Amino acid sequence: MAQAAQAAIGNSEFDRDTAVVLREPGVYDALLSPGWTILHAVNGGYLLGLLGRALGDALPHSDPFTLSAHFVSASTPGPAVIRTQTVRTGGTLSTGQASLCQTDADGREVERIRVLATYGDLDGLTGDIRTSAIPPALPPREQCVGPADAPGLDLSRTWAILGRLDIRLDPATVGWALGAPSGKGEVRGWFSLADGRDPDPLSVLATVDFFPPTSFDLGLPGWTPTVELTAHIRCRPAPGPLRVAISTRNLAGGFLEEDAEVWDSADRLVAQSRQLAKAPR
Template sequence: MHRAVSPSPPRINGMGTEFDRDIEVTANGTGEHTVELGEGWVVGGGVNGGYLLAVIGNALREAAPGKPDPISVSAYYLSASTPGPATVRSRVIRDGGSVATLAADLSQDGADRITVLATYGDLSGLPDDVRTSAVEPELPPLEQCLPTSAAPEKLKKTAPLLSRFDLRLDPAYAGWAVGQPSGNGVVQGWIRLADAREPDALSLLLMVDALPPATYDLGLPGWAPTLELTAHVRAIPAPGWLKVRHATRNVAGGMFEEDCEVWDSAGRLVAQSRQLARAPR
């Protein structure tokens, strides 16, 4: 499909929101930032990988002036991060033309937790022309979807991440919640941050890892630690709710791949990702 799209919306100033406070970094010296990883972003055995990508992504913004947006970010998760102090060390591999190639490591207690290679640029300067065969997910209206706010309090305590979002799951792929997974390996729904902060390029790094693992829909619930995740941010999202779809096709050797698409309220595919994760423990 070939279509022209309207100009990109302006970047959102989210200062003061929970997400922006929890990804705030403080410069400590050339290429080094400190951050306090928030307790509210924990799921399973560690801090959520998408939140960590956004933290690192925020630090990388300062490495290449004039190129504020993540375009491609590949992360290798070396060990689980925990709430509390962390350090992000970043460096410029190459900065020239319209994009910069950057690298970063996030460490805690003297040990690297994540290593990242990223391409940054200015999404607002990209052409508006779109040619795609991707199909936007069809979701029931918000009021017909299942809010995770109704999850049992015990689950919310063990997975505080749930309370960071207003997430409404498509009931067609949420039968796992009552022991009846569809077997399709799909989890999808409407999503926004709990305080209704509007989406921007940086928050898309969070959204590509925000839903429960697609293995839940295969009858395999539980924490699925990410080994590697590559995210592509394709455009600055329009304000409003996002549609997110996670899907897996191959669970083998104790691992599975998960593909994610994020669509904005204007019907544009604004982010894509693929990750390799360990099967739920």
């Protein structure tokens, strides 16, 4: 993807579209952008970015360490209000709650997502690293494939979000796009925001839900609405492209879990997430 001047953290599509405006203490106005939709659905990762930004403002700590979201109804582009509550503040960690609500056609306020989150200071983390986790083995970025490499699949008109994401998938995990899913339930690839903005904890929180669902690789095209998603942000990401690996081990009873790992350019595990989603029918 040809890039003009690289956007900066604080001055990018993601930052503008996840801006929140303080209405009164703990309450924020937001505008859900149509730019982060798939068909008519607002992407869950983008919504986490909005909620995460509001909580980072409302709590005394600014970095999400762990955020759990339960998705209770489908969001639509347009105005929204985020109501936060401080559950507990401490020296190193603070816990808060937030609800994102929209007004329906009858003028009633309808809740879309409720989250609980614990925030801290990622720059304050020190101590041992004992890790057996290793970054996903990916071909070089130039050998990975994006939507522009599949001209027969022109999704850009219906998947507005694709204009904002620079996803390059490992060719070993894109068989589903050619009618030959691997059945393994794995999708992995390189990730940057399309305008070149470097990752920060909020964009990483969103990134865990930006990739095509593993159900595609299981041979199940269709919608996989998220019921619950929890993400842990383990360190502040280094500048540069991220590597993302998502996997599903158990689809059963009409539900599947989807685990995501996000690695930064310094080979550190930046985020781990798991969601429970409804399997396509």
